[in-house]
Amino acid sequence: MAELREVQITEEKPLLPGQAPEVAKEAELAAQILLDQGQTHSVETPYGSVTFTVYGTPKPKRPAILTYHDVGLNYKSCFQPLFQFADMQEIIQNFVRVHVDAPGMEEGAPVFPLGYQYPSLDQLADMIPCILQYLNFSAIIGIGVGAGAYVLSRYALTHPDTVEGLVLINIDPNAKGWMDWAAHKLTGLTSSISEMILGHLFSQEELSGNSELIQKYRNIIAHAPNLDNIELYWNSYNNRRDLNFVRGGDNTLKCPVMLVVGDQAPHEDAVVECNSKLDPTQTSFLKMADSGGQPQLTQPGKLTEAFKYFLQGMGYMASSCMTRLSRSRTASLTSAASIDGNRSRSRTLSQSSESGTLSSGPPGHTMEVSC
Numbered sequence: 001m002a003e004l005r006e007v008q009i010t011e012e013k014p015l016l017p018g019q020a021p022e023v024a025k026e027a028e029l030a031a032q033i034l035l036d037q038g039q040t041h042s043v044e045t046p047y048g049s050v051t052f053t054v055y056g057t058p059k060p061k062r063p064a065i066l067t068y069h070d071v072g073l074n075y076k077s078c079f080q081p082l083f084q085f086a087d088m089q090e091i092i093q094n095f096v097r098v099h100v101d102a103p104g105m106e107e108g109a110p111v112f113p114l115g116y117q118y119p120s121l122d123q124l125a126d127m128i129p130c131i132l133q134y135l136n137f138s139a140i141i142g143i144g145v146g147a148g149a150y151v152l153s154r155y156a157l158t159h160p161d162t163v164e165g166l167v168l169i170n171i172d173p174n175a176k177g178w179m180d181w182a183a184h185k186l187t188g189l190t191s192s193i194s195e196m197i198l199g200h201l202f203s204q205e206e207l208s209g210n211s212e213l214i215q216k217y218r219n220i221i222a223h224a225p226n227l228d229n230i231e232l233y234w235n236s237y238n239n240r241r242d243l244n245f246v247r248g249g250d251n252t253l254k255c256p257v258m259l260v261v262g263d264q265a266p267h268e269d270a271v272v273e274c275n276s277k278l279d280p281t282q283t284s285f286l287k288m289a290d291s292g293g294q295p296q297l298t299q300p301g302k303l304t305e306a307f308k309y310f311l312q313g314m315g316y317m318a319s320s321c322m323t324r325l326s327r328s329r330t331a332s333l334t335s336a337a338s339i340d341g342n343r344s345r346s347r348t349l350s351q352s353s354e355s356g357t358l359s360s361g362p363p364g365h366t367m368e369v370s371c
Helices: 022-037 075-083 086-092 121-135 147-158 178-190 193-201 204-209 212-222 227-238 268-277 300-313 323-327
Strands: 039-045 048-055 064-068 097-101 140-145 163-169 257-262 283-288 330-335 347-350 365-369
Touching: 039 121, 048 121, 064 075, 064 121, 064 147, 075 086, 075 097, 075 140, 075 300, 086 300, 097 121, 121 147, 121 227, 140 147, 147 163, 147 227, 163 300, 193 204, 193 212, 193 227, 204 212, 212 227, 257 268, 257 300, 268 283, 283 300
Parallel strands: 064 097, 064 140, 140 163, 163 257, 257 283, 283 365
Antiparallel strands: 039 048, 048 097, 330 347, 330 365
């Protein structure tokens, strides 16, 4: 039997008391970089595969923030300016985020084969439970834009116990009527898919002005390698069913809701009508001046402050400062719009720049921000 010998190992770099090992530090740094870059996952559902990216780690007793983008965009092109905004960092440090890409909209997505049956918006909503089950998340605060706002609303109607709050930007809860269909068909004869989608995303004033933002998104959509997939998502949106919201009825959103739309945005009338159908004690309506069709792109600062205010109303981030909104000269609070869009009992709340806070108004009111 070979003789066993005692070997003495000397430590070249002894650890100081409380000092973490170098390897542990490197692993921690690598893990943090991975969290900052996001972790992308795909999960199979009854309606096909769906891809989503997770940032941060779950926080005890806090829901995840889950986003869903509009037609013609993916989670990065729809939400990156908002979530990279400096004031938003205070929020994302307190919540884990899940950014969902609609099927075929993720970067590098292959083009679906000819004849592929793209999921309806209702079926896209039915994919969300598979995502939450995969991540073992029990509750969300949803942020959706356009088609994504519809998807999250449909999910909230069928799974109300898992949704703590919704931020719905440019939501149109109504199915297309015959006049809408006729206009859509006529437009399709003279306009490309990319131009039709741009008209859905931005106001005519923005498109006519052809700013750098419009040029950027026109180029993104027109030259998208998955444009055929985008057209399928677009068709599903145009074939959506009516959400049939009923104020005071069973078919309504049970959680706190913040409706957001830009002044002169293409979906302004639809959002106003949606506001009239939801519970006024649970719904806030934010109409943003000078923000165009995509407020999360053009006014991320104002939307961030409004989102902080919304979270405070839900009992989160009580110590957060309302820096930008509190510096606003005025914020107009008007009562919830009636079904014909008329507003009554208009009230104005003057904000003091020294106060540092935005006092809570009564629920179910419209807040027009003109910072």
